[in-house]
Amino acid sequence: MTEILNILLLLFLVICALGVAWIRDLLSAIILFSSFGLIMAIIWQQLSAPDVAMVEAALGTGVTTLLLIAAISKTRRAE
Amino acid sequence: MEDQIVRLTSRLVVPFIQLYGIYVIVHGHLSPGGGFSGGAIFGASLVLIAxxxxxxxxxxxxxxxxxxxxxxxxxxxxxLTGLAAVVMGGSYLANRAAGFPIGVTGDLFSSGAIFIITLFLGAKVASTIVTLFYNIIEGEKKDGTPEKHSG
Incomplete structure (x- = not known):
């Protein structure tokens, strides 16, 4: 059961990473990047690293998204 | 950007995020997490309000x-916590050797200087995240004064 969950998580991770590279709208890319971070946090937890998972969820998903949105509000939204 | 749902949700959620951040900081020597993780969670809640x-x-x-x-x-x-260990007769950042009281293992106050150090570390990380956010959102002019920006 955990195997299937892990495979699904990794699949979704790859899809999110490719989406960040492909998508043209920068705000959508940021949202995809934050979902990448959230999935990465669950994967860290699955890899028995709850410490890293906590930091990834707080920094990788929360603060990075907010900082990138702040950067977009100072510049342009289109690439 | 005025959104009733976002404002109400964040107003409801922020106290619990802050409580969880303090929990992670305080239990840094017992459970996963510590000064950096807890400080990041606490700082993220402060940025969420802004x-x-x-x-x-x-x-x-x-x-x-x-x-x-x-x-x-x-x-x-x-x-200074590291230096206090030197004053108390140990090496720099020494814990038990310098005479910090170590309680029963498993209790909340069972780590001597680590507890104090983790508190300072959490405060530093949380405020660093807030400063980072304000630096990006406000920006700086050429002469170094903060630029007025509504965000």
Whole structure:
């Protein structure tokens, strides 16, 4: 059961990473990047690293998204 | 950007995020997490207020000036805790050897100097995240004064 969950998580991770590279709208890319971070946090937890998972969820998903949105509000939204 | 749902949700959620951040900081020596993780969670909650309401509401919680003071104070407290161990007769950042009281393992206060160091570290990381956010959102002019920006 955990195997299937892990495979699904990794699949979704790859899809999110490719989406960040492909998508043209920068705000959508940021949202995809934050979902990448959230999935990465669950994967860290699955890899028995709850410490890293906590930091990834707080920094990788929360603060990075907010900082990138702040950067977009100072510049342009289109690439 | 005024959104009733976002504002209400963040107003409901922020106290619990802050409580969880303090929990992670305080239980740093017992459970996963510690100064860095807890400080990041706490700082993210402060930035969330500034994003979902406005910059003034965020500055009411922690103003950029007090954040930078807290940031320097955290690093200073870390260094002074290390120096206190030297004064008490151990090496730099020594814990039990310098005579910090170690309680029963598993209790909340069971780590001597680590507890104090983790508190300072959490304060430093949280205020660093707030300072980072304000630096990006406000920007700086050429002469170094903060630029007025509604965000």
């Amino acid at each position: 994003v979902s309401f406005n910059l003034e509401a965020g500055a009411k919680q922690v103003s950029p000036q007090s954040a930078s003071i807290l940031e320097s104070g955290g690093a200073l407290g870390f260094a």
